[in-house]
Amino acid sequence: MFELQSLWDVILLIALVIAFAPVFGAYLGRVYMDRPAFGDILLLPIETTIYRLLGTSPRRSMRAGEYMLALLLVNGGVWAFLFFFFTHQQSLLWNATGAPNMSWDLAFHSASSFTTNTDFTHFTNESQMSLGSLVIAWPLALFCSAATGLSVAAAMFRGFVRKDGTLGNYYVDMVRTTTRILLPLAVLFALLLVILGVPETFTNVLTAHPLTGGTQEIILGPVASFSSISLLGTNGGGFYSANAASPLANPSAVSNLFEVFVMMLIPFSTPFAFGQVIRKRGEAWPFVATILIVVAVALGLFIAYQAAANPSLAGITALGPQSNGYPVGQETRFSLPEGSLFQVVSVYSNVGANNMMIGALSPVAQLVLLFGMFTQSTPGGEGTGFGTLLLFAVLGIFVGGLMVGRTPEYLGKKISTGQVRWAALALLIHPAAILIPFVVAVTGGFVSVDTGSLASSAHTFTSVLYEFTSESANNGSALTSNYINDATPFFNITGAFIMLVGRFVPIWAMLVVGGKFAEQDVLPPGPGTLRTASATFTIYITLFLVIVSVLLFLPVIALGPLAQIVGGT
Amino acid sequence: MTAPSLPPGTAPSAAPVPPRAHSVGGHVRAAVVFLVLMVLVTGFAYPFVVTGIAQVIDPGAAGGSLVHYPNGTLAGSSLIAQNLSAPYLFWARPSATDYNLTLGAPTPYGYSEPALQAVINETVAYMKEYGNFTVNGTLPFWWVAPSASSIDPDVVPDAALIQIPRISNATHLSISFLQGFVNQHTVNPFIPYVGVPYVDVLTLDLALLPLIGR
Numbered sequence: 001m002f003e004l005q006s007l008w009d010v011i012l013l014i015a016l017v018i019a020f021a022p023v024f025g026a027y028l029g030r031v032y033m034d035r036p037a038f039g040d041i042l043l044l045p046i047e048t049t050i051y052r053l054l055g056t057s058p059r060r061s062m063r064a065g066e067y068m069l070a071l072l073l074v075n076g077g078v079w080a081f082l083f084f085f086f087t088h089q090q091s092l093l094w095n096a097t098g099a100p101n102m103s104w105d106l107a108f109h110s111a112s113s114f115t116t117n118t119d120f121t122h123f124t125n126e127s128q129m130s131l132g133s134l135v136i137a138w139p140l141a142l143f144c145s146a147a148t149g150l151s152v153a154a155a156m157f158r159g160f161v162r163k164d165g166t167l168g169n170y171y172v173d174m175v176r177t178t179t180r181i182l183l184p185l186a187v188l189f190a191l192l193l194v195i196l197g198v199p200e201t202f203t204n205v206l207t208a209h210p211l212t213g214g215t216q217e218i219i220l221g222p223v224a225s226f227s228s229i230s231l232l233g234t235n236g237g238g239f240y241s242a243n244a245a246s247p248l249a250n251p252s253a254v255s256n257l258f259e260v261f262v263m264m265l266i267p268f269s270t271p272f273a274f275g276q277v278i279r280k281r282g283e284a285w286p287f288v289a290t291i292l293i294v295v296a297v298a299l300g301l302f303i304a305y306q307a308a309a310n311p312s313l314a315g316i317t318a319l320g321p322q323s324n325g326y327p328v329g330q331e332t333r334f335s336l337p338e339g340s341l342f343q344v345v346s347v348y349s350n351v352g353a354n355n356m357m358i359g360a361l362s363p364v365a366q367l368v369l370l371f372g373m374f375t376q377s378t379p380g381g382e383g384t385g386f387g388t389l390l391l392f393a394v395l396g397i398f399v400g401g402l403m404v405g406r407t408p409e410y411l412g413k414k415i416s417t418g419q420v421r422w423a424a425l426a427l428l429i430h431p432a433a434i435l436i437p438f439v440v441a442v443t444g445g446f447v448s449v450d451t452g453s454l455a456s457s458a459h460t461f462t463s464v465l466y467e468f469t470s471e472s473a474n475n476g477s478a479l480t481s482n483y484i485n486d487a488t489p490f491f492n493i494t495g496a497f498i499m500l501v502g503r504f505v506p507i508w509a510m511l512v513v514g515g516k517f518a519e520q521d522v523l524p525p526g527p528g529t530l531r532t533a534s535a536t537f538t539i540y541i542t543l544f545l546v547i548v549s550v551l552l553f554l555p556v557i558a559l560g561p562l563a564q565i566v567g568g569t
Numbered sequence: 570m571t572a573p574s575l576p577p578g579t580a581p582s583a584a585p586v587p588p589r590a591h592s593v594g595g596h597v598r599a600a601v602v603f604l605v606l607m608v609l610v611t612g613f614a615y616p617f618v619v620t621g622i623a624q625v626i627d628p629g630a631a632g633g634s635l636v637h638y639p640n641g642t643l644a645g646s647s648l649i650a651q652n653l654s655a656p657y658l659f660w661a662r663p664s665a666t667d668y669n670l671t672l673g674a675p676t677p678y679g680y681s682e683p684a685l686q687a688v689i690n691e692t693v694a695y696m697k698e699y700g701n702f703t704v705n706g707t708l709p710f711w712w713v714a715p716s717a718s719s720i721d722p723d724v725v726p727d728a729a730l731i732q733i734p735r736i737s738n739a740t741h742l743s744i745s746f747l748q749g750f751v752n753q754h755t756v757n758p759f760i761p762y763v764g765v766p767y768v769d770v771l772t773l774d775l776a777l778l779p780l781i782g783r
Contacts, residue, residue, distance in 0.1 A: 006762045050606065054599040056591065066590055073600035081604065097671070124673035136612035140604075143611045171599050178607070183615070190619045191626065197648070199633040200623035202616075206633070208643045210651040210668075211658060211774055218646055219670050220633045225619040229611075241673035245717035247648040248633070253764025312681045318693045320707035320727070324765055327714040328685065329677040332662070332723040335765050357677035357717045360685075459679055480676045482684070564681075 002307035002325065002336060010299075010337045013257055017264045018288070024265065025272020025284065031180045032154035032173065032277055034058070043179050050175050061166035064515030067155055068508055070170035071148060075115055075504075078144045082111035085137035095130035096204040097219065102128070105492040112496035114141035116503035117149060117381055119230070119237030119352060119476040120495065122487045126219050126241060131204045134239060135222055139229060143186075146233025147177040149383030152507050153270060156387050157277040159514030160411050163521055167514055181266075182233060189262050190228035196258060197251035200224040223249055231262040234382040236352030236476045244342065244355040245331055256334050256355060260342050267349045267379035270386040278411060282533035287389055290542045294378040298368045299344045303337055305364040311568075329360025348372035350381035352476030359481040363462070363564035366479065370466060370561065373473040374549040376430065381474055384503075387510040389545075391423040394513065396544040397530065398423075410532065412522040419513045426509035431552045433472040433498045438464055438556065446490045447483070454567050459483045462560035471495045472502035636775055647772050650722045654699070656739040657781055659732050659751075661770045662712060663692050664719040675719050689713060700735055723767040726755045740781040750777070 030037040051057055062070065085092060086107040089099055102110065106122060113120045119142075123129065129138075151173035158167050194200045199220045206218040219240075226239045227249050240246040250256055268288070275284035306325045313319065325336030334342070334355065342355045347369045358369065372378065377388035394410060398420045401408030408415040441447055441464050450456035459481065466479035467486055478486075486495070531537065591599065623631040634647045645651050650661035651668045661668075665675035678685035692713045712728035733747045742750075754773045758764045 003762075009760070009763050053606070054602050055595055056599050060589070060591065062590065070591075070596055070600065073596055074603060077600055077604045081608070126671045126673045135616050136608065139611045139615070140608055144604075144607060171603060174603065178610075183610070186615065187619055191622060194619075194623040194627050194631050197630045197634060200620050200631040201633065202620060203632070206635070206643060208635075208645040208651070209638075210645060210653070211771075211778070212652050212655050214652070216645060216649070216651050216668060217671055218633060218635075218649060222616040222620055224623065224631075225616045228619075229615075240670075240718075242718040242720075243674075245674070247718060247720060247722050248646070251634070251648050253758065257763070310680060313686060313689065316686065316689055316693065318697065318707050319689065319713065320709045322710050324711070327711040328680075328689075329715065329717050331717050331721050332711060332725060332767050333721075333764055335762065338764070355717070357674075359679055360677035360715075360717075362680050455681060459682070480674075481679055482676055482682065483679075568681075 002303070006335045007337045009257060010341045013260060013341070014264075014292075017261060017268050018292070021265075021269045021288070022272045022281070022284070025269035026276045026281075028181065028266070028269050028273035029157075029276025031176050032157065032168070032273070037180070039180060047175055047179060051172065054171050054175075056169060056171045058169055058172045060169050061164075062169055063166055064511040067167050067170050068511050071152070071507065072504070074144065074170070074174065075148060078141050079111050079115040082114055082137050082141055083107050085133055086110055089130040089133045092130070093132035093136060094204065095132060097127065097130065099128050099130040099133070105489045106487070109492035109496045112499045113471075113476070114138055114235075114237065115145060116474050116499045117145035117233070117235055117350070117384075118471060118474040118499045118503070119235045120471055120478060120499070121237065121241070121476075122492055122495070124241045125239065131202075131221055134226065138237060139226065142226075142229045142233050142235045142237065143178060143182055144174070145235065146182055146229070146382045147174045148507075149234070149381055150177045150181070150266070150270075151383065152510055153273075153383030153387050154277065156390065156510045156514035157274050159517035160278045160413060161522075162518040165515065165519040167511065167518060182229065185265075186225070186229040186232055189232060190225040192258065193224040193228055193255065196255035198224040198227060198255065199248055220248070227259070228262070231259055231351060231353060232266065234263065234267060234349050234351045234385075236346065236350075238353060244346075244353045245357070247331070247333070250355055251333075253334055253338055256338055256342055259353075260345050263345055263349050263351045263353070266382055267385055270379070270383065274386065274390075280411070280533070283411065286533060286538040286541060287386070287393075289538045290389070290545065291379045293542055294375065294546070295344065295348055298348060298372060299340060302344050302365050302368045303340045305362045306340060307336060308362070310362070326362065329357030331355065344368070344372070347475060347477050349379055350376060350385055350473055350475045352470065354477055358466075358477055358479045359463075363561050366462060366466070367557065367561040367565070369477065370469055370557070371549065373469045373475050374430075374553050375545055376473040376475075377545070384474070384507065384510070388426070388506060391426050391506075391510065391513065392545050392548070393541055394419055395423045395427065396541055397532075399544070400530070400540060406528055406530070409523060409529065412525065413517045413520050414523065416516070418516050422509040422512045422516075426506040427548070429501060429505045430472055433501050434465070434468045435556060437468050437494050437498055441468075441490070441494070446488070454563060456483070458560055458563035458567060461556075462564060465556055465560045467491070467495070468498055471498040474499060474503050636771065638775075639779070644775060645771055647769055648722055649720045649771075651771060653770060653774055657736055657783075658774045658777065659724075659729050659736065659768070659770050660700075662714070662716045662721050662724060665715055666719045668720055670720065674717070675715075677717070678715065688715065700732065722769050722771060724770055726751065726766050726768055729755075729768045729770070729773065736777075742780065
């Protein structure tokens with residue numbers, strides 16, 4: 001039984017974010033413009049000192065290739081630090097839980113996972129991660145990967161307004177993202193999480209004495225500061241392996257709504273930051289509307305199917321009627337719409353945190369989540385999500401231009417085959433990075449497929465598809481199920497490569513496309529110019545995005561989730 | 570490399586000289602210094618500063634919402650369920666990991682997986698046999714279903730109310746008293762429809778202990 005009234009806080013929260021996003025997005029945009037910005041008095045001297053230590057300066061603007069080189073150096077450094085830390089965590093700082101050193105393949109997967117903003121984990125945090133790994137190593141990637149995503153987006157935005165071929169200075173973008181966006185907000189949100197009940201302590205393990213005897217180990221740590229940057233940076237890793245389903249990381253309905261706000265804030269503001277940088281604020285709305293349409297439909301489907309009773313449990317007579325949604329793999333304290341909002345927003349923003357067990361969801365709800373990772377741009381992860389949406393737009397305008405026989409241009413910049421080739425590469429690498437490993441895993445015997453049973457084989461296909469899709473989209477949510485065991489060298493190594501390809505190839509394409517735009521002059525709008533800040537363009541882009549995503553993945557959906565839905569299993 | 574020298578007599582151009590690119594060595598230095606700074610800031614300064622402030626503004630929550638026995642012994646955390654399956658206590662939701670945090674989150678049962686029906690049947694049978702329910706009818710679905718974290722500290726109010734006859738038998742507290750007791754400990758949303766009504770079982774049981782002389 002689902003009460004319509006219980007939707008009110010969900011709708012209000014989305015409305016609040018949409019009302020706040022233009023304001024915050026304008027601030028976000030100003031961080032990346034060479035103009036005075038809020039906070040300069042305090043932060044500019046600090047930033048200038050840091051540039052001097054780094055031996056760089058905002059005046060050293062980089063072309064796409066140099067920007068990419070700097071990006072790879074920093075991200076490679078993060079990766080190496082994490083890999084070293086995880087393989088040596090026994091002998092490094094703070095290991096009260098006695099976590100063993102990671103094997104090289106697990107450390108390869110984990111370091112790649114955190115560096116790429118994915119935060120897909122093939123281990124149990126509580127027994128396989130030392131407090132040092134959770135506090136010193138992992139958060140470095142939480143900050144750096146989020147800052148990298150926003151920096152890439154900013155560089156791409158600049159391509160639409162610059163004419164000298166440069167995209168900005170990567171180090172400067174990273175520093176300003178950290179000092180002006182991530183660090184202050186992470187501190188503020190962490191403290192608010194503490195007020196909402198989340199632990200923040202350096203006491204690691206306590207032994208409690210339960211009422212019925214025995215002992216219970218309580219694992220604590222700086223959970224609030226970890227969750228804060230993990231959600232704000234669309235990373236999605238959890239301090240606990242139950243992630244935001246753990247009552248320690250998400251103690252109440254209010255903390256749940258607050259965490260949704262933290263996840264939505266930057267992805268929903270990034271289009272407005274784009275509008276700010278290109279100084280045409282109206283251009284943000286078609287993208288925001290596209291994102292809202294897709295998320296609203298997804299959320300509606302998710303809630304509807306989670307409100308329905310599970311037919312396979314109909315035979316259990318002693319079970320009471322179902323209220324407040326399907327309870328298996330759910331926590332008592334969230335209502336159905338609130339829990340669903342968290343899960344849908346988390347996956348659609350490529351955060352990948354979970355406040356429920358994705359493996360326990362109805363097949364339609366699982367397909368809804370998969371679709372968000374197929375588009376990976378509604379709104380998608382920090383910076384790169386909106387970058388992907390811009391690539392969709394570039395491709396869509398090019399295709400539309402061909403159909404009506406008009407020179408394709410966007411914001412006064414001509415779209416040539418150069419840009420289209422790279423945009424297509426970025427969008428095609430995603431299915432390639434999912435489908436090729438999928439075929440290898442299934443035909444190579446790395447998962448056991450029970451071909452005699454439709455239910456079993458469809459579940460197995462869905463599990464494998466979800467695993468690789470989450471990795472390629474740099475999402476990190478996991479459909480843990482009994483049908484596959486992903487803690488194996490095959491899944492560790494394959495997964496690590498998928499995440500690295502799914503992260504750095506599209507970033508490279510975004511920078512190249514931005515760089516190509518940055519070399520062009522801005523054409524004045526003429527009578528034949530496509531008006532992109534319009535409802536027509538919104539509808540066109542939404543349909544283009546949905547149709548392309550569906551066409552790319554339909555065959556493999558048919559094997560897994562569709563077979564489950566149609567076959568009633 | 571120095572800026573190209575201008576021919577004598579010409580004024581410097583108003584357009585700025587395009588800045589030169591970093592050398593590879595310059596990039597390595599920038600990246601290394603950046604990473605060292607980031608480790609210091611995000612790995613040490615950030616968690617220490619937040620923890621320091623948190624311990625001042627809300628030491629209870631920051632410490633993990635711990636709950637103690639009257640003699641000061643640590644009983645647990647009000648945010649974590651524990652095994653409460655004694656006849657005289659209110660029981661929490663079942664746990665696939667036996668409420669052991671170090672085992673992390675269990676692998677869930679799929680929507681149509683036969684094992685799901687089996688585990689729910691098993692839980693229902695256990696509750697029926699040892700729960701000593703005198704009421705006829707059914708068990709709350711939200712109580713017998715496996716949770717996400719396997720340490721869900723809360724149950725729906727119905728799940729607490731249905732256990733009252735058993736607790737009354739075991740403790741000789743009256744049914745009407747226990748009903749009032751549960752109602753008093755039921756947490757209702759203080760804004761309508763934000764969250765759902767629930768009962769934190771460990772808090773409820775700790776409040777029950779002095780009443781039953783344990």
